[in-house]
Amino acid sequence: MTTITFRPLTPNFGMEIYGVDFSREQTADDIALLRRLWTEASGMLLFRDQHLTPADHVRLTACFGKVQDDIATQAPVLAHYLLEGYPEIYRVSNKKIDGKPLGREDAGTYWHSDGSWMQQAPRGSILYAVELPTVGGDTMFADMAGAYDALSPPVRVMLDGLNAVHSVLNAAISTSYTKEYAGKLDQAASKAAIHPVILKHPVSGRPAIYVNEGFTAKIVELTQLESTAILKMLFDHCTRPDFVYRHRWQLNDVVMWDNFSNMHFAVPNYKAHGWRLLNRTTVLLEA
Structure with a gap:
């Protein structure tokens, strides 16, 4: 044994x-x-x-x-x-x-996070x-949970309750998915979901940042300018060497x-x- x-x-x-x-x-x-x-x-x-x-x-x-x-x-x-x-x-x-x-x-x-564009x-x-x-x-x-823990309290408050659109179209436009979806952008656009920016893990309950460069297109409640700035900040924050x-x-x-x-x-x-x-x-x- x-x-x-x-x-x-x-x-x-x-x-x-x-x-x-x-x-x-x-x-x-x-x-x-x-x-x-x-x-x-x-x-x-x-x-x-x-x-x-x-x-x-x-x-x-x-x-x-x-x-x-x-x-x-x-x-x-x-x-x-x-x-x-x-x-x-x-x-x-x-x-x-x-x-x-x-x-x-x-x-x-x-x-990216695999399948974040799926409803489940x-x-x-x-x-x-x-x-x-x-x-x-x-x-x-x-480590997206560790990255959440390292956010300042005011930023956590700001992000709480926000939601983001995750779409294959975002990846089809800006990543290696372009080759797979050439001529099929309508199919890519149909594969989308909305998830909380801060997601509580369904098993542990631990909060984590749940956005990614590949599939996250926009934060729903913000203007495009605001969303782009906040997402860039989060992407830069989550990929710091101490979280990787x-x-x-x-x-x-x-x-x-x-x-x-x-x-x-x-x-x-x-x-x-x-x-x-x-x-x-x-x-x-x-x-």
Whole structure:
């Protein structure tokens, strides 16, 4: 019987977990512990040296909640990046076979929270490193709960009660999503939602800043000029080095995060250094 242990990834958020082998079934007690640690780590968990089949990846995802299996319906433009036979697994990769992309090459090359444009945004994402370049391709994560705690009291008061529009159109205009939605901006515009600027985590109740450069278009209650200024201040604040963990990938890493507590940025500096292939599953918020 193995014992689960852990260490902090940063002084403020994230944990590296030891003693877990996701190629095997997990006990109910271990699942309960991992779920608790996920919340206590403010969203970020790292598991090294996992050797997973796609079925293993889906099973480990189910340890943390309901597994999203309708990615092709929610985002049809991404359907061809799903792993054949596994509608739960979305691939991010610069690798091509016979000229055909194996996954989405420039996925996440901007600060964002996965699915914040959905009416019910997904709680978590779980990424598994299948193939890596010789150097580069790090992913940065921001602690949005810690960033909220560091705001001055008057700014917290100002933000309380404000709401923001999150839209795929915002990303389609200004990020690598442009390529996916070329000629389909009407489809991008239809995928939008309004969420509180300060979101109380649905499990822990801890408040976090819930805006991101990729999908957040405007703060509803403010003028465009006011909204642009406040959002820029928040983006700059949340990505200060003291709120950021930069993950240097190792083969067979499993990294998971909470989209209500974290946003992330994939650093696109690796393409001259080999193939990069990561498989991602999504954990939905349980009712």
